[in-house]
Amino acid sequence: MVRGPGTVVEHIGSTAVPGLCSKPVLDILLGVETLRNVEAAIPTLIEAGFVYRPESESQIPDRRYFIKPVASLPHLHLHAVIVGSKLWDQHSHFRDRLRDDDALRQDYAALKKHLSIIHAGDKVAYTEAKAPFICQVLTSCPANVTSTEKGAGSSLTSCSR
Numbered sequence: 001m002v003r004g005p006g007t008v009v010e011h012i013g014s015t016a017v018p019g020l021c022s023k024p025v026l027d028i029l030l031g032v033e034t035l036r037n038v039e040a041a042i043p044t045l046i047e048a049g050f051v052y053r054p055e056s057e058s059q060i061p062d063r064r065y066f067i068k069p070v071a072s073l074p075h076l077h078l079h080a081v082i083v084g085s086k087l088w089d090q091h092s093h094f095r096d097r098l099r100d101d102d103a104l105r106q107d108y109a110a111l112k113k114h115l116s117i118i119h120a121g122d123k124v125a126y127t128e129a130k131a132p133f134i135c136q137v138l139t140s141c142p143a144n145v146t147s148t149e150k151g152a153g154s155s156l157t158s159c160s161r
Contacts, residue, residue, distance in 0.1 A: 006033035008083050012091045014112070015074065017098045021109050024073035029091050031083035038064045038080040050078060062087055093141045094134060108133060 013027025014020045032038055042052055042064075050066040057063070062085060068076035081087040098105045111133055119126040 006083055007031065007037070010092060010095075012079070012095050013077070016095050017105060020098060020105055021112055025075045025077055027077045027079065029088065030078055030080040031088055032080060033083065035062070035064055035080065035082065045078075050076075060087070089141065090138055094137055097137050097140065104137065 008031035010016075010029040010031065011026070012029045013025065014022030015026055030038070045066055046052060048068075049070075050068045053065045053067060056065040062081060064080040066078040066080070068078070070076065079087075079091070081091075098108060111130065115126050115129045119129060
């Protein structure tokens, strides 16, 4: 797989937050020194059962995205980004805020449940509808990570400032 100095793996997403409702998806944040490291490992990741989703790069160019479809749940989503980058910091900050703040976690859970009913079967609309909440939480990030790119596919990159 992807190995080397500066490679860090973090569990992110709703399943990384105890007590938060979630889909049966494990989101893994793979932090690397350079995206070239990940690109060089694409054949190995594919051999390990991951599906590379290069089309997501048009929305989020600083991420390499893979899914691992499995017969049983949970599914695995691998988000490869540069350690210490804006995307790395946003994902980590959002997860940590939800872990540390019971009221915030409950508010997010209520929103997710509500949106899952309104947008049942429309993952894009569901993700986009979560973006304002996520952007609000990210306003408490250090200054270097609050500015984000516009792009569908990840609520963390849908904030425009």
